[in-house]
Amino acid sequence: MLSGRIEELGTEYAAIERSLGDPAVLADTREYTRLTRRHRELTPLITLWTEYRAQERLAQDARSLLTDPEMADLARSELDAALTRMATLENELEVLLLPRDPYDSHDVILELRAGAGGDEAGLFAADLLRLYTRYVEGLNLKLSVADASESDLGGYSRLVAEVAGENAYRAMKWERGVHRVQRVPATETQGRIHTSTVTVAVLPQVEQEDVQLDLSEVRIDVFRAQGAGGQGVNTTDSAVRATYRAGTPEEIMVVCQDGRSQIKNKEKALQILRARLAERQREERAVTEREARSAQVGSGDRSEKIRTYNYPQNRVTDHRLTGDDKNFALDSVMEGALAGVVTALERAEREQQLSEMTDHATA
Template identity: 65%
Template sequence: MLRPSLSARLSELAHEYDLTLRQLADPQVLADSSQLIKLTRRQRELEPITSLYAEDLALERSEAQARELLADPEMRELAEAELRESRARRSAVADELEVLLLPTDPDDAKDVILEIRAGAGGDEAGLFAADLLRLYERYLSERGFKLSILDESTSSLGGFSKVMAEVSGSYAYRTLKFERGVHRVQRIPTTETQGRIHTSTVTVAVLPVAEPSDVQLDLSDVRIDVYRSQGAGGQSVNTTDSAVRAVYKGGTPDEIMVVCQETRSQIKNREKALDVLRTRLAERERETFEASRSESRAAQVGSGDRSEKVRTYNYPQNRVTDHRLSGEDKNFALDSVMNGSLGGVLDALTRLEREALLASMTDGAA
């Protein structure tokens, strides 16, 4: 049985779902791409919830009919069996709906700007940055996401000092948000002649792509530079000056610089650079807001700050350890993970998040 408060909320969401479907059939909405994207995302979010709610209402009607049959001696046994099955299913549906109605991140459905930077460890950190990029490419490709490199700076041994990519697809941010933070690797570098294990770090930032309505960007504050794209080793990638550098409030403490050389089109690179600039500004505003709410350093670290070490990749022991998990649930086979099998790690982190949300809701209701 659904709690009364839950039933009322589900009724509201069912009404919103019907309204969303009607809006999606409106020719004016179909002609407005931004509104169409928002409504389509909302329809996808509401569909599993309203489907389960409709099932619960159907089961409730079946129970009412079964109770009427209890007075008939010939139908009583059949009616009792139907009631038992219906009540068990309604209990399961209620549990599923409780999870689906947990508070969600409003950025979950957005595309992502993924930034990977080599940290401590020199060339070895750069090589591991390249390994992480390959890991994400394999994992995302198998799930139908598109990863496009926007900018990269290669290191001397073929790794990356930094690489920036856009990940697009349904719920890209929800898929990758647990990757943000410091990733530590322990292994023997290819340049190590004495077989010693070195520890290096790579930082990963996962930024939800900001929509124009999310942040106000005054183009008078932006300087656009155009130049010839450069690839690995410094060679020219394009025959035209198509790479774009967008500098926000250059020369001030608020300066943000974005480089994009994804395509041969200067116009497209300019649009993408401005998109990334909006995303960086939105992230800056978000960090400022979260910092103002934090009462202590501990609260900031616990919120998933990028300075927090999230995972260790131990090559000699063929083990990946995610430090946000506990017990043996925190350890995974390294060779499998590095080949793109990241799903087990992310599923465990998703369960942990849901358990924490459920616990907070229970504490709040107590």
């Protein structure tokens, strides 16, 4: 079963390599990008499979020499080494064959909203923006703010940004949920620890053809950009507000005012609108199919959380992990060292998938 699935992917891999040499594909930017992305996804699997088949041949050759008195000891040693390596490779191949999130390679719409805690929640939203900016820079991704509502103390009550680059959604998807912070605010005169929250939404960007958006149902308003994002651009009506099905329960509103160009802001607003609409459609399908996984963050209540940032104890705790794996040094994480948390979450997901596959196979 393992070999059959890999052989199918090997056939796909060979076809992609042939296509990448086709002038028609080279001239089609979208198709070329799609194929090169898929080629990169399959390369680690094909590399391991090539080594597995080589070890398989070595094992066969060693078995053929076991009856030779002069070569038996050497053959047995080589056979044991080949079988050990094959077992390791088989485990690695099983991991690579686990279902991938189809949105892993997509760019991301990132939304931060201050929840419980007032001004302190807004300040922590600014801290999270700084954390994410440093984190994605280390992955050669780019974070750009599309719209933000600043609070009086320099934080954010709401912020919308784009994260672009290879596997942006894979890098950011674990951040969706409620983030709780416990610390003494700068404005606290008696040294009391406060608890505040920020909700984070991570929406994969979608292609225009992937979501049905009737532009006749979208109202576009233009106005002068305001706030920090509008400095230097607020002499013209460059900001854009896109409202889907205004005045109905299905209303979605997007504001984009970061760019100097009204056209660019309109394009970005519609892009974010499509991402939100696609997310809503995924949620509706999840409810219909009774899927356990929810696509939205909670209400921002302190009790709903995926992660706690405890400043007095210099500890970040991710509540989706267990044991010693769930705690990390806060000072490092806040400087952008989020890779360790993400790696632990990915490992836990793989272990759960493998366990489910085993349970299914033995059922």
